Amino acid sequence: xxxxxxxxxxxxxxxxxxxxxxxxxxxVTVISAVGAxxxxxxxxxxxxxxxxxEETVQNLTSVLNNYKTLINDSNAASxxxxxxxxxxxxxxxxxxxxxxxxxxxxxxxxxxxxxxxxVMHQLDIARERAASSAASGIRNALPGTGSGNEP
Numbered sequence: 001x002x003x004x005x006x007x008x009x010x011x012x013x014x015x016x017x018x019x020x021x022x023x024x025x026x027x028v029t030v031i032s033a034v035g036a037x038x039x040x041x042x043x044x045x046x047x048x049x050x051x052x053x054e055e056t057v058q059n060l061t062s063v064l065n066n067y068k069t070l071i072n073d074s075n076a077a078s079x080x081x082x083x084x085x086x087x088x089x090x091x092x093x094x095x096x097x098x099x100x101x102x103x104x105x106x107x108x109x110x111x112x113x114x115x116x117x118x119v120m121h122q123l124d125i126a127r128e129r130a131a132s133s134a135a136s137g138i139r140n141a142l143p144g145t146g147s148g149n150e151p
Contacts, residue, residue: 095126 102119
């Protein structure tokens with residue numbers, strides 16, 4: 001009988017050892033699963049942050065490219081305006097010189113406010129050009145004086 005008790009005791013010890021081993025393995029498995037879960041969460045958050053950062057960089061690059069286009073357009077418009085103003089200056093300088101020369105020829109007659117037909121014709125043409133320039137601006141036509149919303 002003592003031999004049977006010894007075998008039962010050893011069987012119980014083996015069973016307890018097996019249960020302990022199973023519990024330890026189960027505990028290690030649970031700890032590993034929890035650790036893997038939190039590592040996956042962390043990796044997912046990092047991946048999402050990287051994706052958002054890349055989208056932000058792409059958006060900022062697009063904005064900067066749009067600004068570059070606007071700056072280039074502005075520079076081209078400014079250059080065209082300078083060219084138009086330069087052309088206008090040359091034309092206005094020539095017109096002014098023509099008036100000076102025409103008026104210098106008849107300086108004595110101007111005291112009595114008498115001008116010959118050529119001078120009056122040049123003044124009339126100049127008046128028309130001035131009115132046209134005032135209405136058209138330097139490069140493009142200006143809007144009319146009527147707003148269209150008047151009662």
